[in-house]
Amino acid sequence: MQTVLRRTALATVAALALGAAAGAWAQDIKPRLIRFGYGLNEQSNQGRAAKVFADAVEKGSGGKMKVRAIGAAALGPDTQMQQALIGGAQEMMVGSTATLVGITKEMALWDTPFLFNNVKEADAVLDGPIGQKVMDKLAEKGLVGLVYWENGFRNLTNNKRAVAKVEDMEGIKLRVMQNEVFLNTFKTLGANAIPLPFSELFSALETKTVDGQENPFNTILSSKFYEVQKYLSVTNHVYSPWIVTVSKKWWDGLSKEEQKVLLDAARASREFERKDTRDEAAKALADLKGRGMQVNELSPAEAARMRAKLGAINTGIAANIGQPLWDETQAELARLRGG
Numbered sequence: 001m002q003t004v005l006r007r008t009a010l011a012t013v014a015a016l017a018l019g020a021a022a023g024a025w026a027q028d029i030k031p032r033l034i035r036f037g038y039g040l041n042e043q044s045n046q047g048r049a050a051k052v053f054a055d056a057v058e059k060g061s062g063g064k065m066k067v068r069a070i071g072a073a074a075l076g077p078d079t080q081m082q083q084a085l086i087g088g089a090q091e092m093m094v095g096s097t098a099t100l101v102g103i104t105k106e107m108a109l110w111d112t113p114f115l116f117n118n119v120k121e122a123d124a125v126l127d128g129p130i131g132q133k134v135m136d137k138l139a140e141k142g143l144v145g146l147v148y149w150e151n152g153f154r155n156l157t158n159n160k161r162a163v164a165k166v167e168d169m170e171g172i173k174l175r176v177m178q179n180e181v182f183l184n185t186f187k188t189l190g191a192n193a194i195p196l197p198f199s200e201l202f203s204a205l206e207t208k209t210v211d212g213q214e215n216p217f218n219t220i221l222s223s224k225f226y227e228v229q230k231y232l233s234v235t236n237h238v239y240s241p242w243i244v245t246v247s248k249k250w251w252d253g254l255s256k257e258e259q260k261v262l263l264d265a266a267r268a269s270r271e272f273e274r275k276d277t278r279d280e281a282a283k284a285l286a287d288l289k290g291r292g293m294q295v296n297e298l299s300p301a302e303a304a305r306m307r308a309k310l311g312a313i314n315t316g317i318a319a320n321i322g323q324p325l326w327d328e329t330q331a332e333l334a335r336l337r338g339g
């Protein structure tokens with residue numbers, strides 16, 4: 001009898017607590033419109049994942065929070081959207097970590113040539129304490145980072161010649177992302193590096209303002225660079241993440257529940273995006289060959305020479321992001337590699 005009474009009492013307490021929580025939930029999620037900007041086309045890994053994020057937010061908020069995903073840099077290139085987020089004129093975006101280096105210098109860590117050997121290492125570091133530490137630095141600058149997505153390992157395309165060794169880069173007018181590390185990397189390799197926003201890239205290639213560019217296979221495909229580029233050299237010279245960010249001004253005005261809806265949806269979109277990107281990348285090279293691109297690999301010896309030449313860049317990055325963060329990352333990579 002005692003136990004039965006106790007059970008009933010406990011059940012009542014539990015039911016009351018649940019009811020209260022549900023009430024709080026309903027109250028703490030308000031109708032919200034979220035403008036979520038990105039740079040690639042709708043038909044790209046970025047566009048598909050933006051849709052997954054939008055759907056997850058809508059579902060997680062019982063239809064109250066609506067995401068308007070706006071692609072193809074219609075809200076402006078990365079740097080413009082970042083400023084809109086900081087000022088509170090736009091709620092969210094996904095973009096390159098590379099274009100954030102001017103705001104948060106620690107982001108340059110991800111631009112280190114040949115930092116990760118494979119996606120397993122990238123996932124472990126980006127989703128672990130080091131990735132979080134770098135992401136948390138954004139808060140001082142008016143941005144909140146939620147998750148990293150995969151842009152991928154970058155490869156080189158151009159219209160001059162197949163690049164099979166460092167010397168082949170000589171004099172190639174190469175569009176690079178707008179940051180010092182990319183600029184220095186390609187200057188060091190002998191290219192004529194020209195920083196440009198991604199949104200201007202296709203037309204710069206088409207009008208021959210630049211001879212080449214570098215991006216993962218997925219983007220070379222989804223942005224149709226194969227239409228204006230002949231040679232594709234498989235260099236895998238750096239792994240680029242994308243990062244999903246929120247305006248801190250706007251985020252700080254959200255309830256805990258609303259923040260949780262966004263974070264959960266961002267995590268779900270990350271799982272989808274990485275799988276989708278990897279599946280697509282595995283098929284993209286054959287597709288690009290089929291579309292007429294002339295593809296060449298770098299021999300291990302030439303890849304090693306390229307890596308050695310870029311050693312000087314690493315010293316600069318370490319100094320810029322701070323030696324402790326650099327050392328912590330190297331130690332973590334050694335641990336992951338079983339060292």
Ligand code: TK8
Binds near residue numbers: 038039078151197219
């Ligand atoms: C798309 C860019 C792109 C990046 C670049 O907006 O700029 O080359 O690789 O993915 O973020």
